[in-house]
Amino acid sequence: MSTEKRLYQYALTSKKTIIIALILLSVSVAAALTGPFIAKTIIDEHISSIDEAWYQTESGSQAVSYYGTYYTRAGNLPESEQTGEPIYVQQNGLDFYVTSDSLPDGEKRYQDGTLQVSNADGTFEAQADALSADQVMAFYQPEIRPILMLLGLYLALILGSSFFQYGQRYLLQKSANRIIQRIRTDAFNHLSSLPVRFFDHLPAGKIVSRVTNDTEAIRELYMTVLANFFSSAIYIIGVYIALFLLDVRLGLITLVLLPILFIWMKLYRKFSVGYNRNIRSKVSEINAAMNENIQGMPIIQAFNREKQLNGEFEKLNKEHYGFQTKMLRLNSLTSHNLTGVLRNLVFVALIVVVMGSVGGGWASFLTLGIIYAFVDYVNRLFEPVNQIVNQLANLEQARVSGDRVFELMDKEGTSVDDSTMERPKGEVLFDNVSFAYKEDEYVLNHLSFKANPGETVALVGHTGSGKSSIMNLLFRFYDCQKGDILIDGVSTKDLSPQAIREHMGIVLQEPYLFTGTIASNIAMENPKVSREEIEKAVDLVGGTELFSYLPNGLDEEVQEKGNTLSSGQRQLISFARALVANPAILVLDEATSSIDTETEGLIQKGMESLKSGRTTFIIAHRLSTIQDADQILVLNRGEIVEQGNHDELMKQNGSYAQMYRLQKNEAS
Incomplete structure (x- = not known):
C-alpha cells in the first residue's frame, strides 16, 4: 500500500472532526468571498449609479430636491413610474453637472454652460448646470443608508468568517495531533513486536529519529500542510465560483492557472523527493552518531578521540x-x-480584454464594480496559491518521513499474544539444536542437553562459545534453524513468546534500569506487585541494609540507566526484579561479574532463595560461583565438549579443570 493511502487511512480515524472542520471552512470561505460582491454592489448600484436617469417624483426617502423639484434615480423606481423627461448627473473629475440629455463616455470638457464629450465616434454636447458640493451630497444622500447597511453586512461577514476560521483551524489541528498520536503509538507498539535481531543491525539513534523526528514531520503534514491545502483548495474553488458568477468569460481567462499549477507541482515533486529523502536520511545518521557519542563519551575522552569524532560529525x-x-x-x-x-x-490578460471595450466588444459591458471585484478575487486567488507553494517543501518532507516510518512499521514482527500458559515445572530440553545469526554461519551445532525441574545448569566457555546464544533461544529472541527446544515436553515454537517469558526471569551482567524509583524498577510498573513483595524480594537478595543508606530508601529516584547508583546496587535491583517476577526458569547472565566481593557476598546469601524451586541457568566466568551447580556445560565453538557437575569435571581433568585451577591460582 502506498504511503499516501496509509496516511489517508490514518486521516479517516478522525474523519468526523475533519468533516466538521471542512464544513466550518466552507462557511468561512463563503463569508469571506462575499466581500468583493458587496463592494461591487456599492460601486455599481450606489456610487457609480448616480449618473443614471433621474425622474421627477413626489417627495420621499429616495427623492432628491433640485431647485424645488423632487427627482428619484431610475434604479430606485419601478419602470411604470419612470415618466417625463429625466435629468442626468455627469461627472468630470471632481466636478458634477446636471444635463437634460444623456452623454456617452469619453473625454469631457465644460465651458460656458455646455458640457462636451469627445470619443472615437465624435463630439457630443449638452446644456449643463454645475452642481455645488451641497447639491452633490444631496444627490448621494439616498445612497448613504444602503451603503452603511452593506458595510455593516460586510463587517458581520468578516466577524463570522473569523469565528468559523478559528473553529476549523482548531478542529483540523486537534485531529492532526490525534492522528500523529495514533501513528506514534502504532510505531512504538510495532517496535516492541520486532525480533531482537532487528535491533542488532540498526543503531538506536536511527530508530529514535524515525519515531520522533519523522513522525513530527508527518504531524506537520496533517496540522499545517493538509490544513493549508484543504483551506486553499476550498478557497480556490470559492474564488472560481465567484469569478464565474461575476462574469463567465473572465472566469474562463483565469482557468489557465490550473494546468500551470498542476504541472508546477509535478515538476517540483520530481526534483524535491530525492533531496528530502537524503535530508531525512542524514538527520537520522546525525541522531545515530549523537546517540553513540553521548553514550560513549567517557571512552572517547579517555582515548583522546574528540578531534577524530568531531571530524566525522562535521562530515x-x-x-x-x-x-x-x-x-x-x-x-x-x-x-x-x-x-x-x-x-x-x-492582470495583463485583463488589461488586454478591457482594451477590447474601445472597439465595442463584450468587455464594453464590464462595469467599474465588476473590474474591481475581479482584481480583488484574482489577488485573493493567489493567496491560497502562495500557501500551497510554500507548503510543497513540507509536503514532500512529510511524504519522505511517512515512507521511513511505514518502512519501519512494515518490518515483520511478532504480534503480542495475550494467551497464557500454566506455570511450567521447569524441564528444559535442547534436542539437537543448531542455530545461526547469519545464514550458514552456525554458532550452535547439534546441541543437546536436558535440565530437570529445579536444577541449576551452568554454562562456561570462552567468549563466542555460544553461551548467550543458548539464552537467546530459550527466551525466543531467536528461533533455531534445526532441532527443537522443549519446555515440559512442549516445543517453544508452539508457544507464544509472551506466554513463555511470563514464567522466565533474567539477570544480566549490565542491568538496565528505567527512569523512576528503585521500587518501580523492581516491580517493572506491574500493578499486581505489592509493596510487601518488593521489600521481601530486596530482603531475600540481601539489599535491605544497602538501600537503607539512601535518603529515600526504595523510593529513591533512579536517573537514566541508574547512573547515580553503584554497580552493586544496580545488580541487586536486577536480582530483586527477577525474584518478584517469581519465574519458573531463571537465567543469570554473568550476574555477579561486575560486583565487588563484599556485595557478592550479600547476594550469595540470597542466591539459594532465588534459585529455590526454579530451573536456573547460570552463565559464569567466575567458576567459583558455580561449584554447587547440578550440571556444568563446557562449550567450545557451539558444541558441548564437557558435561557434569564440578567434582565430575575436575576428575576428568579437562578444559574445565584447567580453567578452574588457573582462576584459583590467579585469585591466590
Whole structure:
C-alpha cells in the first residue's frame, strides 16, 4: 500500500472532526468571498449609479430636491413610474453637472454652460448646470443608508468568517495531533513486536529519529500542510465560483492557472523527493552518531578521540547542509517569484480584454464594480496559491518521513499474544539444536542437553562459545534453524513468546534500569506487585541494609540507566526484579561479574532463595560461583565438549579443570 493511502487511512480515524472542520471552512470561505460582491454592489448600484436617469417624483426617502423639484434615480423606481423627461448627473473629475440629455463616455470638457464629450465616434454636447458640493451630497444622500447597511453586512461577514476560521483551524489541528498520536503509538507498539535481531543491525539513534523526528514531520503534514491545502483548495474553488458568477468569460481567462499549477507541482515533486529523502536520511545518521557519542563519551575522552569524532560529525553535518542548500535553491525558484509572475500575467490578460471595450466588444459591458471585484478575487486567488507553494517543501518532507516510518512499521514482527500458559515445572530440553545469526554461519551445532525441574545448569566457555546464544533461544529472541527446544515436553515454537517469558526471569551482567524509583524498577510498573513483595524480594537478595543508606530508601529516584547508583546496587535491583517476577526458569547472565566481593557476598546469601524451586541457568566466568551447580556445560565453538557437575569435571581433568585451577591460582 502506498504511503499516501496509509496516511489517508490514518486521516479517516478522525474523519468526523475533519468533516466538521471542512464544513466550518466552507462557511468561512463563503463569508469571506462575499466581500468583493458587496463592494461591487456599492460601486455599481450606489456610487457609480448616480449618473443614471433621474425622474421627477413626489417627495420621499429616495427623492432628491433640485431647485424645488423632487427627482428619484431610475434604479430606485419601478419602470411604470419612470415618466417625463429625466435629468442626468455627469461627472468630470471632481466636478458634477446636471444635463437634460444623456452623454456617452469619453473625454469631457465644460465651458460656458455646455458640457462636451469627445470619443472615437465624435463630439457630443449638452446644456449643463454645475452642481455645488451641497447639491452633490444631496444627490448621494439616498445612497448613504444602503451603503452603511452593506458595510455593516460586510463587517458581520468578516466577524463570522473569523469565528468559523478559528473553529476549523482548531478542529483540523486537534485531529492532526490525534492522528500523529495514533501513528506514534502504532510505531512504538510495532517496535516492541520486532525480533531482537532487528535491533542488532540498526543503531538506536536511527530508530529514535524515525519515531520522533519523522513522525513530527508527518504531524506537520496533517496540522499545517493538509490544513493549508484543504483551506486553499476550498478557497480556490470559492474564488472560481465567484469569478464565474461575476462574469463567465473572465472566469474562463483565469482557468489557465490550473494546468500551470498542476504541472508546477509535478515538476517540483520530481526534483524535491530525492533531496528530502537524503535530508531525512542524514538527520537520522546525525541522531545515530549523537546517540553513540553521548553514550560513549567517557571512552572517547579517555582515548583522546574528540578531534577524530568531531571530524566525522562535521562530515555528516556538511553533507546534510549540502542537501539542504539544494532544497533551498529549488524552493527559491518555485516560490513567490513564480506566483508573482502568474498573477501579473492574469492582470495583463485583463488589461488586454478591457482594451477590447474601445472597439465595442463584450468587455464594453464590464462595469467599474465588476473590474474591481475581479482584481480583488484574482489577488485573493493567489493567496491560497502562495500557501500551497510554500507548503510543497513540507509536503514532500512529510511524504519522505511517512515512507521511513511505514518502512519501519512494515518490518515483520511478532504480534503480542495475550494467551497464557500454566506455570511450567521447569524441564528444559535442547534436542539437537543448531542455530545461526547469519545464514550458514552456525554458532550452535547439534546441541543437546536436558535440565530437570529445579536444577541449576551452568554454562562456561570462552567468549563466542555460544553461551548467550543458548539464552537467546530459550527466551525466543531467536528461533533455531534445526532441532527443537522443549519446555515440559512442549516445543517453544508452539508457544507464544509472551506466554513463555511470563514464567522466565533474567539477570544480566549490565542491568538496565528505567527512569523512576528503585521500587518501580523492581516491580517493572506491574500493578499486581505489592509493596510487601518488593521489600521481601530486596530482603531475600540481601539489599535491605544497602538501600537503607539512601535518603529515600526504595523510593529513591533512579536517573537514566541508574547512573547515580553503584554497580552493586544496580545488580541487586536486577536480582530483586527477577525474584518478584517469581519465574519458573531463571537465567543469570554473568550476574555477579561486575560486583565487588563484599556485595557478592550479600547476594550469595540470597542466591539459594532465588534459585529455590526454579530451573536456573547460570552463565559464569567466575567458576567459583558455580561449584554447587547440578550440571556444568563446557562449550567450545557451539558444541558441548564437557558435561557434569564440578567434582565430575575436575576428575576428568579437562578444559574445565584447567580453567578452574588457573582462576584459583590467579585469585591466590
